[in-house]
Amino acid sequence: MTMYSNISTTAALIGDATRTGILMALADGKALTAGELAHIASVSPQTASSHLNKLMEGGLIKVEVQGRHRYFKLSGPEVARAIEAIAIASPPLKVRSLRQSSEKKALEYARTCYGHLAGKLGVATTDALIACGYFRDIGDVYQLTDRGQEWLIDFGVQPFLPKKIDFNAIPQHLDWTERRHHIGGPLALAITRRLHDLGWIEDGPIRRSIKLTRVGRACMQDEFGIDTDQL
Amino acid sequence: MTMYSNISTTAALIGDATRTGILMALADGKALTAGELAHIASVSPQTASSHLNKLMEGGLIKVEVQGRHRYFKLSGPEVARAIEAIAIASPPLKVRSLRQSSEKKALEYARTCYGHLAGKLGVATTDALIACGYFRDIGDVYQLTDRGQEWLIDFGVQPFLPKKIDFNAIPQHLDWTERRHHIGGPLALAITRRLHDLGWIEDGPIRRSIKLTRVGRACMQDEFGIDTDQL
DNA sequence: TCAACATTTCGATGAAACATGAAATATTCA
DNA sequence: TGAATATTTCATGTTTCATCGAAATGTTGA
Numbered sequence: 001m002t003m004y005s006n007i008s009t010t011a012a013l014i015g016d017a018t019r020t021g022i023l024m025a026l027a028d029g030k031a032l033t034a035g036e037l038a039h040i041a042s043v044s045p046q047t048a049s050s051h052l053n054k055l056m057e058g059g060l061i062k063v064e065v066q067g068r069h070r071y072f073k074l075s076g077p078e079v080a081r082a083i084e085a086i087a088i089a090s091p092p093l094k095v096r097s098l099r100q101s102s103e104k105k106a107l108e109y110a111r112t113c114y115g116h117l118a119g120k121l122g123v124a125t126t127d128a129l130i131a132c133g134y135f136r137d138i139g140d141v142y143q144l145t146d147r148g149q150e151w152l153i154d155f156g157v158q159p160f161l162p163k164k165i166d167f168n169a170i171p172q173h174l175d176w177t178e179r180r181h182h183i184g185g186p187l188a189l190a191i192t193r194r195l196h197d198l199g200w201i202e203d204g205p206i207r208r209s210i211k212l213t214r215v216g217r218a219c220m221q222d223e224f225g226i227d228t229d230q231l
Numbered sequence: 232m233t234m235y236s237n238i239s240t241t242a243a244l245i246g247d248a249t250r251t252g253i254l255m256a257l258a259d260g261k262a263l264t265a266g267e268l269a270h271i272a273s274v275s276p277q278t279a280s281s282h283l284n285k286l287m288e289g290g291l292i293k294v295e296v297q298g299r300h301r302y303f304k305l306s307g308p309e310v311a312r313a314i315e316a317i318a319i320a321s322p323p324l325k326v327r328s329l330r331q332s333s334e335k336k337a338l339e340y341a342r343t344c345y346g347h348l349a350g351k352l353g354v355a356t357t358d359a360l361i362a363c364g365y366f367r368d369i370g371d372v373y374q375l376t377d378r379g380q381e382w383l384i385d386f387g388v389q390p391f392l393p394k395k396i397d398f399n400a401i402p403q404h405l406d407w408t409e410r411r412h413h414i415g416g417p418l419a420l421a422i423t424r425r426l427h428d429l430g431w432i433e434d435g436p437i438r439r440s441i442k443l444t445r446v447g448r449a450c451m452q453d454e455f456g457i458d459t460d461q462l
Numbered sequence: 463t464c465a466a467c468a469t470t471t472c473g474a475t476g477a478a479a480c481a482t483g484a485a486a487t488a489t490t491c492a
Numbered sequence: 493t494g495a496a497t498a499t500t501t502c503a504t505g506t507t508t509c510a511t512c513g514a515a516a517t518g519t520t521g522a
Contacts (some may be wrong), residue, residue, distance in 0.1 A: 002273075003334055004251045007314065010321040012246030016510075020239040034469060042233075047511055049470055059322045069468075069519095078320045083238065085316035089309045090241040091290045093234075103234055138400050141372050169369045247480080265499060278481055280500055300489090300498075 013058045014083060018043055019051050023060065027080050031064065031071035106209040117192045117201075118175050118182065121212065125191075126182040128224035135170070135183065142170040142183055155223075156198075160190035244289045245314060249274055250282050254291065258311050262295065262302035348423045348432075349406050349413065352443065356422075357413040359455035366401065366414065373401040373414055386454075387429075391421035 014020060021041040025032060032040075038048035052072060055061045060079050064071045074080055117125060126142075129135045134148035144152075144167035152158055165186055173184030182188070195201045200216030203209070212220065220226045245251060252272035256263060263271075269279035283303060286292045291310050295302045305311055348356060357373075360366045365379035375383075375398035383389060396417055404415030413419070426432045431447030434440070443451065451457045 006321040007318050008248045008251035015243030015246035017239045020235045082316040082320035085313040087238050089313035090237040093237040
């Protein structure tokens with residue numbers, strides 16, 4: 001038992017392929033049952049149960065019991081952040097199978113990340129919002145410009161916004177597939193909700209993946225000047 | 232081979248006590264030889280060599296050869312960030328031995344983190360700078376106030392500053408021992424250098440640890456109103 | 463109370479991998 | 493060139509741990 005042993009045990013917990021699969025399935029904050037997780041990670045229920053036990057002991061996940069179902073979820077966002085930080089420090093995945101490649105593409109293209117837009121589409125949208133002069137990138141945070149404030153209202157984002165937001169400190173979120181920043185926090189969540197509402201985006205076939213609809217494709221081009229064919 | 236396998240292999244690399252020790256020794260950016268690392272991690276040179284090999288293959292460290300010495304260092308700051316994120320997501324360490332406890336205390340008290348002040352002292356200093364009205368905490372970054380700009384000059388930090396700094400976006404650094412924010416980036420580095428220069432702080436007995444000198448203790452109290460006995 | 467389902471516990475197996483002694487390789491210095 | 497030092501490679505003992513079959517526990521609804 002040396003110093004840092006808590007760090008190495010946590011890392012070891014994440015450092016198993018099956019457990020990483022489980023954690024990733026929970027990474028967007030959703031709660032899933034043991035059976036579902038076993039299926040997603042493609043292992044037997046016993047195996048999943050064993051892993052879930054270890055993750056509990058390690059404090060990475062917690063459980064809510066509801067009758068004969070047990071809903072597992074990450075114990076907090078700091079766990080998701082840790083996994084994400086590891087992903088960023090990891091060498092890019094060499095793709096082997098066709099299925100794997102298409103899954104990877106779907107997630108790289110667009111997905112949600114604690115509710116807001118991520119992936120290529122997320123980064124592109126952020127770039128566009130800056131190009132339009134609605135946001136300013138000042139290094140560690142984004143700032144909403146005056147024109148940006150007007151746009152929020154025009155575009156109908158307002159109703160999705162919580163009361164108090166500091167428009168001078170919109171969090172930057174580092175994306176692990178693109179390794180680029182994009183807007184995060186409540187404001188990003190609100191914009192994503194609005195896009196959903198407008199029918200420009202919808203949930204994709206793979207967990208957490210997002211699809212740009214046909215309308216969305218045209219309108220994004222129109223509204224933000226994003227060349228969606230490039231994506 | 233599933234999706235995410237790059238993530239799990241990276242985590243598995245960090246997830247061994249010996250390797251965590253090695254990575255932690257390199258976490259402040261310094262370069263160390265295989266022998267030094269073997270000593271720090273208290274394993275035989277062969278063992279250390281084997282681990283260093285694996286860390287190289289995993290892309291977490293890189294080596295610079297200089298004659299019969301091979302200097303190892305982290306391959307980049309994103310590796311340090313990943314380890315830090317894991318530390319934050321980890322349950323606090325239960326201390327077993329007396330030596331371990333004193334090491335832990337020394338690091339908790341104060342240490343450098345990529346060159347700037349961290350630990351209790353770092354957090355306390357940041358709190359004090361805000362209390363004095365030199366910095367403003369607006370959520371995701373700190374901002375330097377007008378009074379803060381004057382203070383930088385008065386206190387003699389100016390010479391240590393690089394040319395261009397955005398005083399409206401001083402990075403926040405999340406500390407893994409305190410789990411609190413403190414100021415980071417070039418400005419924090421400059422302040423730390425100045426404190427060293429003034430003789431208020433000096434290097435401590437344990438790697439990366441920092442000691443407050445007798446003068447420093449009095450002056451910090453005087454200048455910032457930090458009650459150093461509380462620490 | 464019984465049947466269906468969800469989940470966990472137990473035990474065995476097999477593979478992965480950590481640590482080290484011994485020996486090999488490489489570099490410096492006298 | 494030869495001795496000293498730094499580091500790696502190899503072979504091996506030992507331990508850890510992921511996986512799954514079989515069985516047990518717990519929950520629901522009829």
